[in-house]
Amino acid sequence: MKSILVTGSSGLIGSEVCSFFDEAGWKVHGLDNNQRAVFFGESGDTRWNQRRLQSDLREFHHHELDIRHREQVIALLAELKPDAIVHTAAQPSHDRAAAIPFDDFDTNAVGTLNLLEAARRACPESPFVHMSTNKVYGDRPNAIPLKELETRWEYDDPKFKNGIPESFSIDQSKHSLFGASKVAADILVQEYGRYFGMPTCCLRGGCLTGPNHSGVELHGFLSFLVRCNLEEREYRVFGYKGKQVRDNIHAVDVARFIREFIEAPRQGEVYNIGGGKPNSCSILEAFQMVERFSNKPMKYTYVDENRIGDHICYYSDLSKMREHYPTWDITISLEETVSQITEAWHGRLRERVTS
Ligand SMILES: NC(=O)c1ccc[n+]([C@@H]2O[C@H](COP(=O)([O-])OP(=O)(O)OC[C@H]3O[C@@H](n4cnc5c(N)ncnc54)[C@H](O)[C@@H]3O)[C@@H](O)[C@H]2O)c1
Numbered sequence: 556m557k558s559i560l561v562t563g564s565s566g567l568i569g570s571e572v573c574s575f576f577d578e579a580g581w582k583v584h585g586l587d588n589n590q591r592a593v594f595f596g597e598s599g600d601t602r603w604n605q606r607r608l609q610s611d612l613r614e615f616h617h618h619e620l621d622i623r624h625r626e627q628v629i630a631l632l633a634e635l636k637p638d639a640i641v642h643t644a645a646q647p648s649h650d651r652a653a654a655i656p657f658d659d660f661d662t663n664a665v666g667t668l669n670l671l672e673a674a675r676r677a678c679p680e681s682p683f684v685h686m687s688t689n690k691v692y693g694d695r696p697n698a699i700p701l702k703e704l705e706t707r708w709e710y711d712d713p714k715f716k717n718g719i720p721e722s723f724s725i726d727q728s729k730h731s732l733f734g735a736s737k738v739a740a741d742i743l744v745q746e747y748g749r750y751f752g753m754p755t756c757c758l759r760g761g762c763l764t765g766p767n768h769s770g771v772e773l774h775g776f777l778s779f780l781v782r783c784n785l786e787e788r789e790y791r792v793f794g795y796k797g798k799q800v801r802d803n804i805h806a807v808d809v810a811r812f813i814r815e816f817i818e819a820p821r822q823g824e825v826y827n828i829g830g831g832k833p834n835s836c837s838i839l840e841a842f843q844m845v846e847r848f849s850n851k852p853m854k855y856t857y858v859d860e861n862r863i864g865d866h867i868c869y870y871s872d873l874s875k876m877r878e879h880y881p882t883w884d885i886t887i888s889l890e891e892t893v894s895q896i897t898e899a900w901h902g903r904l905r906e907r908v909t910s
Contacts, residue, residue, distance in 0.1 A: 556580065556581065556582050556614075557580075557581045557582070557638040557639070558581060558582040558583070558584060558635065558637045558638055559572075559576050559581050559582070559583055559584065559637055559638065559639045559640070559641065559817075560584045560586065560631075560632070560635055560637040560639075560640045560641070561573050561576075561583065561584070561585050561586065561640075561641045561643065562586045562587070562622055562640075562641070562642045562643055562644035562670065563586070563587055563642070563643035563644030563645060563686075564583075564585025564586060564587045564605070564608065564617070564643075565585070565587040565589060565591075565601035565602065565604045565605040565608070566587070566591060566601055566604070566643055566644070566647075566768075566769075567763060567764070567765055567767055567768040567769075567775070567778075567806055568643040568686055568763055568806050568809055568810075569585065569587065569641070569643040569644070570604045570607070570608055570767050570806075571765060571767060571806035571807060571809065571810045572641050572643065572809075572810045572813055573585050573608050573612060573615060574608070574611070574612065574810075575807070575810035575811070575813075575814065576810075576814070577612040577613055577614065577615060579814070581614075581638075582614045582616075583612060583614060583615045583616070584616045584618060584635055584637060585605070585608060585615060585616070585617050585618065586618045586620050586622070586631070586644065587601065587605060587617070587618075587619070587644065588619055588620060588621045589601055589602055589605070590621070590644070590646075590662070591769060594646055594648065594651055594655070594658075595648070595651070595769075595771040595773060595774065596771075598769065598771050599769050599771050599774075600769060601769050603769075603903070604767055604769070605617060607767075618631060622644050622662065622666035622667075622669055622670060623661050623662060623665060623666050623669070624669075625669045628666075628669040628670060628673045629669070629672070629673040629676065629677075631673070632670075632673035632674055632676070632677040632678065633673070633676065633677045635677075636677050636678045636681075637678060637681055638678075638681050639681050639682045639683075639684070639817045640670065640674055640678075640681055640682070640683045640684070641684045641686075641813055642667060642670055642683065642684065642685045642686065643686045644662070644666065645662060645663050645666075645686065645737075646658060646659045646662045646663055646733065646736075647688075647733075647774050648733060648773040648774040649690055649731045649733045649734065649773075649862065649864065649865070650731070650733075650773050650862055650863075651733070651773045651774070652731055652732035652733035652736065653731065653732055656732050659732055659733060659736050660732070660735075660736045660739070662736075663733070663736035663737055663739070663740050664736045664737075664739035664740050664743070667685065667739075667740035667743055667744065668740075668743055670683075671683065671743055671744065671747045671753075671755075674747075674753070675747060675751055675753060679751065679752075679753050680753075680754070681754070682754040682755075682756075682816060682817045682820040683744070683747070683753060683754065683755045683756075684755075684756055684758065684813050684816055684817065685740065685741070685744040685755065685756065685757050685758070686758055686760060686763075687737055687740065687741040687744070687757040687758055687759045687760065687825075688733075688734070688737045688759055688760050689719070689759050689760060689761050689827065689829070689866070689869055689871065690730060690731065690733060690734035690737055690864075691725045691730070691734060691737055691738045691741050691759055692719065692723050692724070692725055692728070692759075693725065693727075693728030693729050693730040693734055693864065694728050694729045694730075694864040694865070694866065695723065695724060695725075695727075695728035696719055696723070696866050696867075696868070696869050697866060697867050698728075699711075699712050699715055699868075700712050701867060701868055703796075703798065704798075706798060706837055706839045706840050706843075707798045707799075707800050707836075707837035707839070707840060707868070708795065708798050708799065708800055708837070708867050708868040709800070709868060710868060715872075717831075717832065717872045717873075717874060718802070718827070718829075718831060718832055718869075718870040718871050718872035718873070719827060719869060719870070719871060719872055720827065720872040720874070720875070721759070721825050721826065721827055721872075721875055725738060725741075729863070729864040730864065731863060731864045734864065741757045741759070741825070744756070744757045744823075745757060745823040745824075745825065746823070747823070748821075748822040748823020748824065749822065749823040752822060753822065753823075754820030754821065754822055755822065755823055755824070756816055756820070756821065756823075756824040756825065756826065757824070757825045757826070758809070758812070758813075758826055758828045759825065759826065759827045759828065759871075760804075760809075760828055760829060761801060761802040761803070761804065761827070761828070761829020761830060761869060761870065761871045762776060762777065762801040762802060762803045762804070762829065762830070763803075763804055763806060763809055763828075763829075764776075764777045764778060764803050764804070764805065764806065764892060764896065765778075765805050765806035765807065765892065765895065765896065766895045766896050766898065766899030767806065767899070768806075768896070770782055772791070776801065776838075776841075777803060777841060777892070777893065777896060778896055778900075780838075780841055780842070780845060780853075781845050781849075781893065781896045781897050781900050782900050782904075783853075783854070784842075784845045784846070784849050784851055784853050784854075785849055785851065785897070785900050785901065785904060786904065787851060787854060788854065789854045789855060789856055790842075790853065790854065790855040790856075791855065791856055791857075791858055792838055792855055792856070792857050792858065793858050793860060793861050793862045793865065794858065794859065794860055794861025794862070794865070795861050795865070795867050796839075797837065797838040797839045797842075797855075797857065798837045798838070798839060799837060799838060799861075799865065799866065799867055799868065800835050800836065800837050800866075800867075800868040800869060800870060801835060801836065801837075801866075801869060801870075802829035802830040802831055802832065802834055802835040802869065802870035802871050803829070803830040803834050803835070803836065803889055803892060804828060804829050804830040804831075804834060804885065805886075805887035805891075805892045805895075807886070807887060808885050808886055808887055809828060811883060811886070812826075812828060812876060812880065812883050815880040815882065815883045816880070819880070821879070824879075826875055826876045826879075827871035827872060827873065827875070827876075828871060828873070828876065829869075829870060829871030829873070830870070830871075830885060830889060831870060831871055831872075831873045831885060832870050833885070833888075833889075834885060834888065834889040834892075835870040835889075836889060841893075842855065844889070844890065844893050845893060845897065848893060848894050848897040849897055873885075
């Protein structure tokens with residue numbers, strides 16, 4: 556039986572990858588210490604998801620470990636020698652990083668180095684998939700000429716009609732401290748591929764989403780937006796008239812791509828992974844969609860100041876993924892994703908009321 560180690564296993568992407576590989580017959584080792592609750596407070600707590608994996612999966616082993624603890628990470632990898640590693644544990648918020656620069660860098664950059672080096676020593680042949688981010692491009696996408704449409708911004712340069720490709724520069728722009736720590740991790744993962752010949756890849760995510768996100772204001776925009784709508788709370792829109800565009804991909808489609816890579820790995824690769832243009836929406840368009848599913852009006856306030864370094868319009872060019880892995884494609888539409896998130900929050904909020 557093949558085994559996989561998934562870091563950040565109680566989070567959105569980690570938990571989906573765990574379920575996916577469990578279903579495919581793999582032994583799944585999850586690593587998480589609920590750090591999301593430390594980063595974001597009680598509403599970021601992911602223990603519910605850990606319990607769900609422990610009760611629902613066939614062969615799931617939870618490891619309560621902090622990826623910043625180098626010796627423990629090295630010891631765990633030496634013991635498990637997994638056939639594949641998927642690294643999703645992170646401080647994932649652009650905005651939160653400025654308040655916790657050491658925690659952010661130690662988790663995102665040093666934690667990734669700990670895992671890479673531990674993997675090189677224990678199982679250098681095992682594919683290593685790293686969740687990177689579109690924030691490695693900094694705010695450079697904002698320099699692309701834009702046109703303003705009724706409900707969204709759109710690129711006004713035919714070069715980007717399919718979105719942002721991997722060849723886009725990551726240099727000389729404003730990244731936020733989060734973007735900077737993720738750049739460090741991204742380059743390290745590429746280097747362990749190029750320099751040491753390990754089968755590594757970076758997936759530079761747009762908006763990754765799905766029903767198992769513990770969405771908070773500072774991270775997980777669609778999940779948090781749906782929660783606000785259902786609880787009739789006010790959602791704060793920061794700048795750009797609410798027309799800023801995000802491309803959204805369901806965590807299942809991310810997990811499906813990860814399997815494709817693990818089955819046919821390459822060295823030191825980089826892919827932009829998001830919903831692409833068809834699964835993109837602006838905040839205003841997301842409001843309309845959520846209102847359709849919940850039948851509740853979206854309450855929001857507008858803050859006339861954008862988040863520092865926030866993208867005005869971003870969607871991923873998925874051509875390289877499709878070219879390297881032609882059997883992969885997006886299978887879950889944005890509408891379906893929003894419907895699933897709405898359903899999931901209904902259930903979780905009901906549970907909180909009754910417990
Ligand atoms: N969700 C998105 O929109 C998005 C977009 C682009 C990139 N990404 C990247 O994808 C990855 C996964 O994102 P997510 O949305 O699933 O995040 P998440 O916060 O839902 O999951 C991350 C998990 O990692 C755990 N964790 C954090 N620090 C840890 C540590 N030091 N030791 C052990 N566990 C730790 C957390 O407790 C959490 O359960 C991250 O690398 C993130 O930067 C996410």
